[in-house]
Amino acid sequence: MSHPSHLPQDLEFLLKGLERRIADISHAMEKGKKVLDTADLLRLAAWDVADTGLCIVDENGLFVDVNPAYTRIYGYSCEELVGRPFTMMLPEASEAMGKKALKDFFDNGGEPVMEWEARKKDGTLFPILATAGLFKDEKGTKYKITSVMDISRSRKERDLHQRLGFIFENLKEEIFLINPDTLCFEEANASALNNSGFDLNTLRSMAFWELFIGAEGAVFKELVAEMESCSEGKRRFQVYICRRDKTCYEAEVRLQRIRTEETCVIAMLVRDISESMETLRALKESEENLSEAQQVAGIGSWKLNRNTEILRWSRQMFRIMGLSPDGSPPDFASFLKQVPEKDHAHIEKALDAAWNEGEAFQLEHGVFVKGELRILSVMGRAIRDDQGRVQHLVGTSQDITEKKKAEAELHKLTMAIEQSTNVVFITDRHGTIEYVNGVFERVTGYVREEAIGQNPRILASGETRPETYASLWETILSGHTWRGDFKNKTKGGSFYWGKGLITPVRGLGGEIVHFLAIQEDITEKKQAEERALYLETYDVQTGLLNRDSFIRRLDGEFSGTGAGLLIDIDGFKLVNDQIGYARGDQVLRALIRTVHQVMDARLAADRWFMGRFGGDQMALFIRNMGSAEALALGEEIRRQVEAKRFEDSGLRLTVSAGLAMIPEHAGDAATLLAVLDAALGKAKELGKNRCRIFVPKDREGELKRATFHKKQRILDALAADRFEVWYQPLLHLASRKIFHYEALVRMRETDGSVVLPGAFIQAAERHGLVGSIDRVVAQKTFVLQALLEKQGRKISFSMNLSARDLADAGMAAFLQKSIKESGADPQKLIFEITETAAIQDMDRALDFIRQMKALGCRFSLDDFGVGFTSFVYLRELGVDYIKIDGSFIRKLHERQEDRSVVRAIAQMARELGIMTVAEFVEVPETLEILSGFGVDFGQGFFIGKPAPAALAFSRIPVQP
Template sequence: MEPYLPSNWNTSALHGAAPAACALLLFALPALVAVSVCLWHLYYRCASLQRQLVQSEERLSLGFEGSNAGLCDWDIAGRKMYFSPWIHRQLGYAPGAFARSPRVFFDYIHRDDRRAARRALCRHLKADETHTHEFRLRAHDGDYRWVRVRAQVVRRPDGKAIRMVGSLIDVTDRKLAEDKLIEEKELAEITLASIADAVITTDNHGRITYCNRITEQLLEMPRKALMMQSCDAMCRIYADRPNEALPDLMRPITWLDDAGGADRNLTLFRPDGTRVPVHKSVAPIAMPGGKTIGAVIVLRDVSEARRHAEQLSYQATHDELTGILNRREYERRLTELLDSENRLSKVNKEGRGYAVMYLDLDRFKIINDTCGHAAGDALIRQVATELKSRLRDGDLVGRLGGDEFGIVLPRCGEADACRIAEQLLDTVMNIQFSWCQRQFTIGVSIGVVTSDAGMSTLKEVMNAADSACYMAKEKGRNRVHLFRRDDEDLSVRQTEMEWVSHIKTALKQDRFCLHTQVVKPLHAGIDPSGRHQEVLLRMVDEQGKLVPPSVFIPAAERFDLMPQIDRWVIRHSFKALAELPPEDQPNTLAINLSGASIGDERLLNLIIEQQQETGLALSRICFEITETAAIANLPRAVAFINRLRELGCRFALDDFGVGMSSLNYLKNLPVDYVKIDGSFIREIVDNPIDRAVVESINQIAHAMGKRTIAEYVENEAIIASLKAIGVDFAQGYGIEKPKPFFDAGCTCGVVEQPGGRKAA
């Protein structure tokens, strides 16, 4: 079959060219095969290189992404930029949507970082080192991420930069951590700078790695001079040991050996040798694994606190007015001395001996009352100064009361103690005290007790010295009295002091009771009711036995306890009288008052208070005061009596006749009754002088409009004599023995002895 040929083809020509074409084909076929093979090899090589390039890019990309970094490439000549997919993902942009040119890229940089980034880039393009810079890039959500760019410039042989290739790392977390760390550091710096303590950190070798401003002030050195210096070189810390000499006073403190501990009473030595009291605390600086890398030392300047503590200690042990020991510290130190002496005696060793003095100023009250308390204080200070100046080193002087002083002389025998006491006596006597252009002299009574007396307790020694001082006053004042156990006067004094303790206890425990004794009219019509009674006081001892007033009243009078007793008697007398049935109540109840209560405003208020509480008419109350108490301060007694008489009370003058000027004083005292002293009544039957005295007193009292009462009436003969004389009332065992005043604290009977004393 013939092939189809176009109609315009010349088949003859075709047949003529066929051999030539076949020859050419045969000649070119090997070359074509060779070219095809080369092309195939070239294609395969290109495909292999392409695969290798892709793999390389994948490895590079994975490597960057694995290190939390992305690839960036800047074609400087073409003004194009390439950022790897990791960067797009990290910033939240779609692939290829992030900056493609430098101009756009800089728009993504935070405006606060933009200028610095441009400068850093320009600086890098002119140099050969690696470009490193950190700045913030805007993410797709509008937030900014901190990135760190590290890139290298590619240059042509002539040095012109044509490309920059590098990595971009997201360092946001690190920057936030750094910012937080910086913030915490600044906060710590501010805190450490603001606290009042010196804070030092050291390494394990004790070298200073940090110190705050207070440390500079405490050590008086700048921080630069302290850094990396040894703590021991900059300052030394010593522990104080009180009561030791200076060479043995200090003990070095190792900085790190006591880490975790705190010490008080420490002294810091500055490099210049000056001292500062400090409180130190040390704590180790440990890593999370427990390894110690240093220590934190806190030093507090306690100069002011220590001065304050020393001041408080001084105030607690010294008298504020005089600066000498107060009573508490004086007794504490005396107790230590006595304990030491007792310990020596227990091991059969002879003690070193001591003497104790009790000093009471004479005529001090006159100056204090005349010139005022300021003058009294000035005098006390002057006396204290003079006493201190005359004592030996180691002797103690203390202020025991208002104008009372105590002195302790260690290692002192009896002869030396008496000699020193006489010197102190002369010293006080020679004091010339001036106040408001007036001159005063004073004296002092001194009681001395030595270790020879065999006292072993503070109470025994103080009581003995006080008793000896009292005896010095009793014997005329302004003298020295040495305590001896066989001294009869001191024995009486000791007994009275013991009773003082019993009286105070009885008052506290309400161990007093009241008795009453009838005061009987001797003539018809004087007291129709016949109910006139006197209150008598008794004390109940620890065994429940009654103690008559003659035993305890002298001690109460001597030691100013009578006002307390008077108030007890008044309260219980009013109460008992109010609680008696009307038919048993006396018309007149006589209550004794001591001289110490005359003029006492508190007693007046108590009487008014008791009247208001009980509702008793004060006209039924008759107060008895002794003649001696009345004439001791006559104007005061008259004013006191008149005030109570205005309230309705009556008064009796007790023990009348014992004074030398009784009759002279009687006309000035507004009393209702005169009680003739029992010393004139006992012998009135057989002694004409006593009878004459009673007759005179009775006549004068009646002339003044006063009733008379005879005390200590013990038999019918005395009663008959008194009736004959015309005495109005009689009281005593011959009339009726005392009996308990029921509901007044005592319901038991008592065997009264004739002549027993009444409540004063």
């Protein structure tokens, strides 16, 4: 048996108070007293209605008396216990120890609050909390009074509350931690800070005795020294404490030395006893009030007269009811007015039984206190006069509102966790799993017994980068919540995706003691996204990049050098006709593997990429390769394919290839593909099974035909209103919100396919049609902006203007008129121009910018950083934004030189008051780097792809 370290301190004060009350009760039971006066009756009533078990044992260990609560706890009647040994309440194994403890008690005096294992009448063993006091009667006979509390339920609830971290938050006692070397305060809980009025920094500069009125440091230094030298390591005393606002209160202070393996600290527990001491002093004048006021702190006592229905309340009862203790209590009818009507019948039934049958009662009911509904736990018992008639009811009332709320919240929390559709688990500070819910078991395949005691690493897929784990631990150990997605592995080895959060749970001292993880199983969503992304990027049959993805990759290669190859399988249509399309696809995949083998044998994987351009065509691009090397590579591919035997039948195939170089033959993707197609056509014209590097003569006929064809396609699309505007979001990096989009043109073909600008813009510029296209884009964007504005959606747009637009004398007037007619907000419109377009006619460009800015529009300088004159013209153009060229952004997370350029541009722009936009943001690492540099906006596929208006704005919230 030992003093439990987790004992609530309020309980210890309660039990000590009961010792004094019991001693007082014994006086009322003096031998030979025939008639009990009112004070005696109240003492006996207090003995009877106490909810704590009380017993009196003589020196022989025989019961002298027990109260009703004691019999309820053990299941015996009073008659079954009086005169019998107290050891019948102990397990057989503890009887000898109990007898020895009784002898030590009578020899040495009182004993502390202890936990025992006790035995009920039915043999059930259960835990109790007990303390005892010694008193003598007038003859000097010694008796032991023991108070007992069944803590079976409270122990379970306590353990659960400790796990969920509720204890410290609800602790009302003031706790200070003292440095044993300096004797200055180190820490204090919320109750201590609130009651003292001092902040923690101020307390840390104070020796602990500086809180006490009239305290001498030497005295308390000596007290601490004595405490350190004794084995118990405790001291208790009463002092007056001065708050920061100079008000004072009487307090009981306990000092306790606490040692761990790492440290030593002195805990100072302060209990404000001002009210209780004031009550005790006042109740010394009234013996009747003394027995009522010395109940349990927070429990009010009352007495109801049957004839007059007058209530008498203790001071605590006044406080419970929200009334001044100096006032008069209401009569019973007035009291009922504070009780909800639904509880009236419940109360009246209990009182009727008490008045008529003398039955004790216990019930719970609501009461309105200053307009707030509170819940009271009430116990009462009838008091009879000399003729046995019930004249009074006495009892206690306790406000259990917070307890009920805590129980309800605990129940809700437990049910929510168990019934949640999400994976939930709790770990200790070091990551050891302590709890998992049912969903965890179903999703991961680990049952609760297998998971508890393990580290969440049992779920690791092996695909998460170390820096992600480092960021996670840094976040949660600093007290913040981490959010993100994880790819996990089940017990069976399959993978699943979890989207969720990990949040720290703090303990009694505010330190992190647990981590709570909640994950939503998003496996199906991730698989669907991955499948959609794959289908959007790759050719299903071959696994190669599809045409659009290849062109997007190709768009970013024109700042360097390289070679393009367009490979066509000679006569492949006949092969499909002969062996069927299913086997033809197998042959195609085998041929592609042959090409891969050639490429892998000669080049690193990061130097080239390949895409499928049609049923029998593949395109390759190789970085940093000259024409001679490219031709040799093409010939090697041709030879390997020619030497290969496909299918069991020994099918032989040949390929033709067109080659072209950048920048020699093309400056953009559309041109490169055109010249590759021309070179390939010439190779086939010359007999197939050959490679040919492009020469200008290859395009003479093709260019004439293509130019006329493209011009006609553009004119037809303009006439049929088949130019669409798609919108790509820009992310504001500081707020991580999207409220700006770029308008991008797309041409819809008659077959419903969508053509990217790279395939028609050059032709439009060559034939003077780009201005007409820009007008369509502008008008549709203006109308959309006005519509969104009316819906409360605060969205701004940027759109491109060509050099022809700046040179067009009527363009500014057209735009101004269109803005006014559409009702668009000019301040939400931004026009993107390139440096090259502006410097062709600087005066006209400046005039155009001035006219549009006068209306409220703003301007952005596109492709910034690639021209050495950019910094010269930046100030003259007076732009509001600069868009950093994508060639610096695409590999920002890999190239230090790119990071240096972007950092310098961002710093320069800030100093000039110009906003910055970074395009081609394709990975999360790039986004974080840009945020660190102070770039204002990010744009790219990682943030969002271009989409028609109906899709782009379907999820934008209405803003106030």
